[in-house]
Amino acid sequence: MTNKDKIRLIEDALELGQNTINEDTLLGDIHGYDSMARLTLIVLCDDEFNKKLTGEQIREFKTVKDILDFMG
Amino acid sequence: MINPLDFTGKQILIAGAAAGIGKETAILLSRLGARVLLIDINEDGLKEAASCLEGSGHHLFCFDLSELNEIEPKVKEIVLSHGPIDGFVHCLGVRCRRPLSMITPKVLNEIFSLNFGSFLELVRCITKKNNFNEGLSIVGISSVSSQKGGMSVTAYAASKAAMDSAVRCLAKELASKKIRLNTVVPAQINTPAYTSFLKMNAGIEDETLSRQYLGMGEPIDVANVIAFLLNTSSKFITGSSIPVDGGFLSS
Numbered sequence: 365m366t367n368k369d370k371i372r373l374i375e376d377a378l379e380l381g382q383n384t385i386n387e388d389t390l391l392g393d394i395h396g397y398d399s400m401a402r403l404t405l406i407v408l409c410d411d412e413f414n415k416k417l418t419g420e421q422i423r424e425f426k427t428v429k430d431i432l433d434f435m436g
Numbered sequence: 437m438i439n440p441l442d443f444t445g446k447q448i449l450i451a452g453a454a455a456g457i458g459k460e461t462a463i464l465l466s467r468l469g470a471r472v473l474l475i476d477i478n479e480d481g482l483k484e485a486a487s488c489l490e491g492s493g494h495h496l497f498c499f500d501l502s503e504l505n506e507i508e509p510k511v512k513e514i515v516l517s518h519g520p521i522d523g524f525v526h527c528l529g530v531r532c533r534r535p536l537s538m539i540t541p542k543v544l545n546e547i548f549s550l551n552f553g554s555f556l557e558l559v560r561c562i563t564k565k566n567n568f569n570e571g572l573s574i575v576g577i578s579s580v581s582s583q584k585g586g587m588s589v590t591a592y593a594a595s596k597a598a599m600d601s602a603v604r605c606l607a608k609e610l611a612s613k614k615i616r617l618n619t620v621v622p623a624q625i626n627t628p629a630y631t632s633f634l635k636m637n638a639g640i641e642d643e644t645l646s647r648q649y650l651g652m653g654e655p656i657d658v659a660n661v662i663a664f665l666l667n668t669s670s671k672f673i674t675g676s677s678i679p680v681d682g683g684f685l686s687s
Contacts (some may be wrong), residue, residue, distance in 0.1 A: 377537070399640045400535050402587055406636055407538040419637040 370432050377408050387429040409435060440669045443470035449514070449521050450474050451501060452528025454481025456627035457577060459488075460655035461662050470661060471520075473514060476499065476528070501528060501554040502546070511561035520569045523666040524562050526555045526576045529595070531586040531629050532605060533636045534633045544591055551595035556602060563582055563615055570614050575664045576603060577658070578619040578677055580644065580684050587640055602675045607675030616674035617663045623681035625653040642679060648682030 367387065375382060378394065378401055402422050409417040411433045421429055425431055437590035448465050452458040462472045462485055471493035476482045479498045486496055495518060498512060515521065531552035532541065555576050562568055581589050582596035603617045610617065622632060624644050645652070658680050664670050665678065679685050 378488075380539075400588065403533055403537050403636065403640060404538060407534055410539070411543075416635075418635045 365435075367432050370435055371428065373412060374405065374431065375427065377411065385428050387427065389428045389433060390423060391427060391430075394436050405431060439468075441468050441667050443663075443667065444466040445469075447473065447519060448523040448525065449562065450525045450527060451554070452476060452526065454478040455485075456527070456626065456629055457622070457655045457658045457662075458525070458527030459485045459588055461488075461527065461659040463488050464656070464659045464663055465666070466494060468642045469578075469644055470523075471518075471584055472644040473497065475499065475510075477501065478686065481590055497528060501558075502550045504549060504553050504557045507554065507557045508561050515567045520567055521562055521567050521570060524557060524558065524572070524574045524618070525662055525666070526599075528554065529592075531578070531592055531633050531660055533633065534591060535588050535638070536590060538646040539591050547591045548595050552598045552602070558650060559606065559617070563610060563613065568615070570686050571668060571671070571682065572613075572615045573670070574603075574615065575662050575665045575685065576617075576619045577662075578621045580623045580679070580681050582677075583619065583685060586644070603677070604675045611674065616665075616671070618670075618675070619677045620658055620661050620665070621679045621685070622653060622658050622682060623648040623676050623684040624681075625655060625658060644684060647687045648684040650682035653680065653682055 366379045371385060373374065375385060375415060383398060385394060409415045417434060439597050443465055448470045450458055450462050450472060453462045454476035458508050462474055465472050466489040472489065474485060475497045476484055477500045482496045482498055492523055497514060503643060558575060576599045579596040581593035582600050586593065600619050603619050607617045661678055661680050
């Protein structure tokens, strides 16, 4: 899956408009990026990529790229 | 001297016995004189649990209880080989955090199948004529989340509420067959399932621990109550949901 597709998945999961984020976007700058948003991404990583992201790990991530790198 | 929790000569089926509350219940019942029949999908876990049992006459069955259509032939096989059941404890389920947006029909079906569907199907099969002895007692493990709302646990909580509700109905329906059903309602208990559940905590406030003012529960705390509910000591209790919650629901 390309990074573009992964970004699209993240945008859908977080109900962001298309092309509102890119690799360099700071997670803290995303509108509504709260604990439920983090949980949504944890579940997304598990469902789509079979990767177990923990609460502790995601809290260390700074940018969208950190999530893309984890997805593999 | 008497032992109000004597299980000598009794045969108890435990589904989900490889870890946590199920494993602790199996060990306790074996120490109280029961023969235990253990079911789990995890073969290594089952063998490890078996190594902790006391007494003899115990048996292990490794199969996937989410395959609901395969439960009936398995129960038939178990009863044919080992005789009718005196008690049944349902200790398995998936506990997960999922926001509503991620509870798709497929995921909801999986959670409900395992948590509730397997319970109902096992009860349906065990309560067929000749599969149980008079005085059969059935216990399911519910959760305080079935009564108290929590964020991101909708599917799990609903599956436990379904179990509580089914037990209230079945207790009435099966009373004439001298069958009792109850659930135990734990708050946070120190099990591997809880540890995994904690890992998914993305910062969502979990007030459960602060409300259960007796502290963290241990599997034996729940196993003790399950043993009581399985025993004739509780013969006047049915259709109930018994909190084992360190004070949570009262606080």
